[in-house]
Amino acid sequence: MRLLFLSGLFAACLCAQTPVAQRPEVKKALKYIEATHEQTLAKQVQIAEIPAPTFHEGERAKFMAGEFKKLGLKNVEIDPQGNVLGWRPGEVADTFVIAAHLDISFAVGVNTKVRKEGARWWGPGLGDDSRGLAAILNLCEAMNNAGIKTHQTVLFVSNVGEEGLGDLNGVRYLLQKSVFKDRIKEFISVDGSDPSRLVNGGTGVKRYRVTLKGPGGHSYGNFGRVSPIHAAARIIDRMADLKVPEKPKTTYNVGTITGGTAVNAIAEECSFEVDLRSEDLGQLDKIELFLLEAVRQGVADENKARANSKSVITAETKVVSDRPGGLTSENGPLPEAAKRAAAAMGFTPHFSYSSTDSNIPIGLKMPALTMGGGGAGGNAHSLNEWFEPANAWKGPQMLLLTLLEFDSKLK
Numbered sequence: 310m311r312l313l314f315l316s317g318l319f320a321a322c323l324c325a326q327t328p329v330a331q332r333p334e335v336k337k338a339l340k341y342i343e344a345t346h347e348q349t350l351a352k353q354v355q356i357a358e359i360p361a362p363t364f365h366e367g368e369r370a371k372f373m374a375g376e377f378k379k380l381g382l383k384n385v386e387i388d389p390q391g392n393v394l395g396w397r398p399g400e401v402a403d404t405f406v407i408a409a410h411l412d413i414s415f416a417v418g419v420n421t422k423v424r425k426e427g428a429r430w431w432g433p434g435l436g437d438d439s440r441g442l443a444a445i446l447n448l449c450e451a452m453n454n455a456g457i458k459t460h461q462t463v464l465f466v467s468n469v470g471e472e473g474l475g476d477l478n479g480v481r482y483l484l485q486k487s488v489f490k491d492r493i494k495e496f497i498s499v500d501g502s503d504p505s506r507l508v509n510g511g512t513g514v515k516r517y518r519v520t521l522k523g524p525g526g527h528s529y530g531n532f533g534r535v536s537p538i539h540a541a542a543r544i545i546d547r548m549a550d551l552k553v554p555e556k557p558k559t560t561y562n563v564g565t566i567t568g569g570t571a572v573n574a575i576a577e578e579c580s581f582e583v584d585l586r587s588e589d590l591g592q593l594d595k596i597e598l599f600l601l602e603a604v605r606q607g608v609a610d611e612n613k614a615r616a617n618s619k620s621v622i623t624a625e626t627k628v629v630s631d632r633p634g635g636l637t638s639e640n641g642p643l644p645e646a647a648k649r650a651a652a653a654m655g656f657t658p659h660f661s662y663s664s665t666d667s668n669i670p671i672g673l674k675m676p677a678l679t680m681g682g683g684g685a686g687g688n689a690h691s692l693n694e695w696f697e698p699a700n701a702w703k704g705p706q707m708l709l710l711t712l713l714e715f716d717s718k719l720k
């Protein structure tokens with residue numbers, strides 16, 4: 310009995326109703342979000358079916374700009390980078406950004422038709438990040454419906470360039486170059502599905518393209534000349550033997566390799582792309598230096614082995630992606646607000662590292678989090694991406710409470 314009583318008490322504590330969650334207009338907005346669950350899902354599907362591969366987000370951006378206008382957001386625009394911006398003024402000009410990304414990590418021409426099979430739906434980009442885009446629209450609509458006012462201004466953003474070689478160019482522009490950059494004080498990216506997963510750490514990412522060139526020639530007639538492909542193999546072999554720590558998690562991957570023209574020709578060129586990541590910037594520096602040294606040594610070894618031919622390999626290393634890393638302290642005001650929101654929702658929040666749009670603000674020491682838009686999902690970035698809509702309204706609810714828990718402490 311005693312145990313039962315205690316566990317009952319514990320459950321009640323998990324759903325601690327904070328003063329913010331008790332405010333009548335907040336209750337009204339939370340109810341509205343749940344009541345409009347089906348409409349939000351319909352919007353999510355509509356968004357997902359507008360193709361938006363990275364660097365080709367224009368059509369989806371126009372759709373989102375139309376939705377922002379319908380919601381009454383002020384000064385709706387598509388900025389020079391392609392981001393859609395819409396303002397919900399507060400008492401002060403200091404601004405809290407709520408963003409979701411427009412782009413999908415698929416090539417132009419991908420079939421974005423959504424397929425529904427009972428409790429599980431399928432579609433490239435359906436969860437990542439059409440759920441986020443639908444969630445921020447629903448959030449804004451609920452705030453309007455309940456007449457919620459905020460101290461800070463809220464800037465709703467549908468940004469470009471989150472995926473792959475987009476290299477976070479949308480949020481990078483907004484926070485580093487746009488005319489609004491100095492007004493923006495905090496940042497939430499709504500990405501993924503699970504709303505209890507709070508990404509407060511930005512995994513640092515660096516990507517290189519290594520290009521090796523030589524004179525080329527006939528495989529038989531010019532045997533003995535240097536080969537860019539053989540040099541690449543020497544470099545990659547060194548990389549593959551590199552030991553990296555499990556904690557802080559540090560990884561490397563040679564993801565693509567191209568080169569050569571025929572089986573009976575010594576290649577003139579070979580290039581490959583390497584993805585380096587770490588939770589710790591010092592470790593990221595270390596593996597970056599290792600790669601550059603592996604290139605130097607691999608090229609030297611190939612040139613030495615073919616010294617009689619008087620031919621040489623030249624190497625070019627180019628950074629094709631550079632995402633800053635870092636951490637928003639779990640004890641800072643924004644994560645603390647998210648913890649109170651999670652308690653009100655009955656969630657146990659778990660903090661984690663990832664590479665998301667929040668890497669940019671985190672790199673600028675701006676409080677930032679990435680959180681899920683609701684529901685469940687898997688196989689992101691594959692044609693088998695799936696999304697389960699059950700209870701997905703909890704995403705926008707968690708978002709609303711996090712925003713208001715944070716904002717209420719500023720007054």
Ligand SMILES: [Zn+2]
Nearest residue numbers: 437438500501
């Ligand atoms: Zn995403």
